[in-house]
Amino acid sequence: MSEPAEKAAKAAKAAKAEKAQKLDASDELAGKRAEFVLDDVVYLDGNSLGALPAAVPGQVEDVVRRQWGELRIRSWTEGGWWTAPERIGDRIAPLVGAAAGQIVVGDSTSVNVFKALVGAVRLARLTDRGGPGRERDEIVVDATTFPTDGYLAASAARMTGCTLRPVAPSDVPGALGERTAAVLLNHVDYRTGRLHDLPSLTAAVHAAGALVVWDLCHSAGALPVGLDEHGVDLAVGCTYKYLNGGPGSPAFLYVRAGLQDRFDSPLPGWNSHAEPFGMRADYAPAEGAVRGRVGTPDILSMLALEAALGVWDGVSVDAVRAKSLALTDFFLECVGEYVPEGRVECVTPRAHAERGSQIALRCPDAGEVMRRLIERGVVGDFRQPDVLRFGFTPLYVGFAEVERAARVLAETLAETPA
Structure with a gap:
């Protein structure tokens, strides 16, 4: 030079x-x-794993030493363990533009994608506007999606007797029709960082009589989402990226309030039963977002996430x-x-x-x-x-x-x- x-x-x-x-x-x-x-490293990988909020270690120590160590099983009631999935869901709700009572926290993103997508197909068939003999039998999936979403979409298609149709997000409106049951899309592309148009794509899916599932892993905690405002049906997201919940922290599932009474999860569990301690042989789903629960929640990770969300105060x-x-x-x-x-x-x-x-x-x-x-x-x-x-x-x-x-x-x- x-x-x-x-x-x-x-x-x-x-x-x-x-x-x-x-x-x-x-x-x-x-x-x-x-x-x-933090330290003197320039940390630009929060889209894979967020940094540690300073309040988390103390909270985790309390959960382990006092709640688990002293209260033991009493913590399910006295420590609020049983209500944590919905309580923490309500804490996440304003960060993605949702009213309370529509988000449950638990399981991995992958499990929640499966629950949401199969549930969306079942909902679409309940409200099929195509009339008798025109059962919706196609799932449209983002062709550029994170691989796991694609694997799960293929499995959901096999389970529901649907054809899987991978389509670039920009081409989704033209690919929709009377056969479309559900559409799985990423809000932000994990490779390129491209933000897709959630409002217009959601409207296009609804105009075709189908339901949409949005993967918010790369947008929750980074930008406004507007789930309620834009009438999104179902959404999932992880909490260990921009929400800083820690490695493997539980994901969340959003089910719009107007769909909750008909949401039929493919993974019913005792935690989502209307009488979880009744131990009945027949399954009767609980009301509200609780239907998204399956089994016993991961309390250690769950409460670490709750502490981490304190950084959003104000x-x-x-x-x-x-x-x-x-x-x-x-x-x-x-x-x-x-x-x-x-x-x-x-x-x-x-x-x-x-x-x-x-x-x-x-x-x-x-x-x-x-x-x-x-x-x-x-x-x-x-x-x-x-x-x-x-x-x-x-x-x-x-x-x-x-x-x-x-x-x-x-x-x-x-x-x-x-």
Whole structure:
């Protein structure tokens, strides 16, 4: 690099660093960072596993030592264990735009996807507008979905006698018809960070007389969802990403209030029985969101999640979304300034209306680049075959960290053969 070019590069980095300081100084969410256990690593992998909220270790110790150790079985009543799935569901509800009484927490995302999708097919057949002889027998699934969702959709199709039809989200409206029973879609694409149009796609599914199931794993806690506002039928989401619930923390299931009395779960269990301690041979479903329960909830993870959700006190999802867009905009700005043109390709949409809370960059040596980034204290992740993913959690990521990440990325790319 020539001396003038080197001076220009240094000046550009100084300008970006100064801008980052100003942005951090005016950040209304900056104080939330102190509520997490963090170090000097730039952690941009919250879209895989959120950072540890500082209140969680103490809560877990209390659950283990006092509630389990001293109260023992009395904790199911005295400690509130039995009502935890609905109580914590009500805590998550405002973060995804839902009224209380529609979300139950428990099981994995995969199990909840299966429950929701089979339940959606059964609901669609109960209300089939096609008339006798026109039973709905097709499930439409996001062709770009996370693999497990695809596997589960195929299993649900076999179980319900449906044909599975993979379709790109943008092509869903044209693929719907009188045979469509249910549609399974991702709100945010896990590879690219593309945000799909939940309101218009939900409306299109309903216009065809079908039901929609949304996977919110990459949007819950990162941006407004509006489940009630947009009439979503069923939705599932994990809690260990932007909700920071911990590794393997239980997922959630949303069933719209107007559907709950007809929701027929393919996994009925004693916890969802109208008389769970009656131990009756015949199954009678409970009322409300409780129908989404199956077996005994994972109390240790459940109550760790409840403690983790305390970081949302006093926080609006709109403020989180505004900061998310500002962080990702600034990252792209810094990458554009620091990284030579053509070295990486951004596959995340630039338009705010089409962007989640991550940036995905494509480069041929992505796996090696990410390995070196992590060694230098910038943690993102790698997705086959050539994608670098950077997730931005607004509650604990700052603008100076974003500038540092882009700078280290540029340095790493300069040292790594393309």
